[in-house]
Amino acid sequence: MTKTILRALRGERQDVPPIWMMRQAGRYLPEYRATRAEAGDFLKLCYNPELAAEVTLQPIRRFGFDAAILFADILLVPQALGQDLWFVTGEGPRLTPLAEAGGLAALRGADDVHDTLAPIYETVRILSRELPPEVTLIGFAGAPWTVATYMVAGRGSKDQGAAHRMIAEDRAGFAALIGRIEQATIAYVSAQIEAGAEVVKLFDSWAGSLKGTDFDDFALAPTARIIAALKARHPHVPVIAFPREAKERYIGFARATGADCLALDNSVSADWAAANLQPDGCVQGNLAPGHMVTGGPALDAETRRIVQAFSGGPHVFNLGHGITPDADPANVARMIEVVRGG
Ligand code: 1CP
Numbered sequence: 001m002t003k004t005i006l007r008a009l010r011g012e013r014q015d016v017p018p019i020w021m022m023r024q025a026g027r028y029l030p031e032y033r034a035t036r037a038e039a040g041d042f043l044k045l046c047y048n049p050e051l052a053a054e055v056t057l058q059p060i061r062r063f064g065f066d067a068a069i070l071f072a073d074i075l076l077v078p079q080a081l082g083q084d085l086w087f088v089t090g091e092g093p094r095l096t097p098l099a100e101a102g103g104l105a106a107l108r109g110a111d112d113v114h115d116t117l118a119p120i121y122e123t124v125r126i127l128s129r130e131l132p133p134e135v136t137l138i139g140f141a142g143a144p145w146t147v148a149t150y151m152v153a154g155r156g157s158k159d160q161g162a163a164h165r166m167i168a169e170d171r172a173g174f175a176a177l178i179g180r181i182e183q184a185t186i187a188y189v190s191a192q193i194e195a196g197a198e199v200v201k202l203f204d205s206w207a208g209s210l211k212g213t214d215f216d217d218f219a220l221a222p223t224a225r226i227i228a229a230l231k232a233r234h235p236h237v238p239v240i241a242f243p244r245e246a247k248e249r250y251i252g253f254a255r256a257t258g259a260d261c262l263a264l265d266n267s268v269s270a271d272w273a274a275a276n277l278q279p280d281g282c283v284q285g286n287l288a289p290g291h292m293v294t295g296g297p298a299l300d301a302e303t304r305r306i307v308q309a310f311s312g313g314p315h316v317f318n319l320g321h322g323i324t325p326d327a328d329p330a331n332v333a334r335m336i337e338v339v340r341g342g
Contacts, residue, residue: 074142128196139197208245
């Protein structure tokens with residue numbers, strides 16, 4: 001029997017939507033914190049196939065989600081392209097900003113990423129052996145725009161100002177950077193699929209800050225080219241696109257990029273998305289992550305409302321963004337129970 005998430009991604013409506021959760025392996029789980037401590041730090045955990053597989057499996061064991069997402073990070077691709085990467089505890093990722101690192105010319109070619117990323121493929125192989133047969137394995141990468149914002153600025157930022165400045169000052173240079181990330185992403189994600197990933201998700205977390213033709217050139221077009229390349233090699237592997245905060249640009253995004261499913265953030269209402277996006281195919285989302293902290297009757301009511309809103313078509317239940325470290329695991333268990341009819 002085909003797994004429930006694969007059925008949804010192929011466009012099938014189901015009475016009970018399959019469910020998984022962004023950042024389901026993470027700091028809100030004591031067993032995750034213990035394994036991360038054992039690994040030493042976050043990056044060592046990403047590059048340790050046994051321990052990365054272990055943290056991927058933890059939320060499956062604890063909650064029985066329908067899918068597992070490979071434990072890794074979108075910033076491993078810049079590192080594999082040769083940019084220094086480290087994480088500052090309590091602050092987040094740091095990279096040597098691209099201009100200081102010698103620009104695009106100093107980076108490796110897209111086909112040279114595999115040496116660095118080989119442990120990630122090993123994690124995928126372990127998971128495809130160890131996951132329960134009914135659970136789907138999701139691989140992922142960042143979409144080029146979001147990855148580029150970190151490469152240019154050397155860190156996360158609220159407005160992605162450094163990348164926007166580069167677009168204004170050197171549009172061709174920025175397009176070349178996007179092209180390099182795009183090629184590396186195709187190589188990386190194809191290798192994940194060959195190692196056993198059954199679905200791919202492209203995270204464009206900062207898509208919302210691109211407007212007009214910038215959105216077309218740097219969010220939509222690169223995603224479309226990546227999906228076209230993946231479909232040429234692996235036609236049966238569904239792709240989930242997540243152009244977060246794209247708002248009205250969500251309309252038509254699945255058709256224009258060839259994505260099988262649109263992951264929805266919390267800026268779009270479920271009723272609006274059911275009317276405007278679901279007719280094009282599967283949608284994923286979009287409970288606000290705050291309910292995993294606060295729980296109570298509002299969690300039950302919102303969960304039921306979202307399931308109901310999307311009940312007329314293909315739907316994968318998820319949060320609108322990643323679960324936060326202050327979330328209560330009991331609320332996660334309750335959300336799953338409600339989705340499954342409890
Ligand atoms: O302290 C820790 O243990 C590290 C916290 C953490 C985790 C659990 C980071 C640092 N990355 C991850 C794992 C991760 N990141 C996954 C694994 C699978 C999962 O369980 O979902 C995935 C899919 C990501 C993707 C990711 N990393 C994104 C896109 C999704 C999103 O959240 O918008 C982004 C933007 C990153 C960069 C990143 N890595 C880590 C942090 C704290 C950040 C964000 C920094 C910022 O806010 O700018």
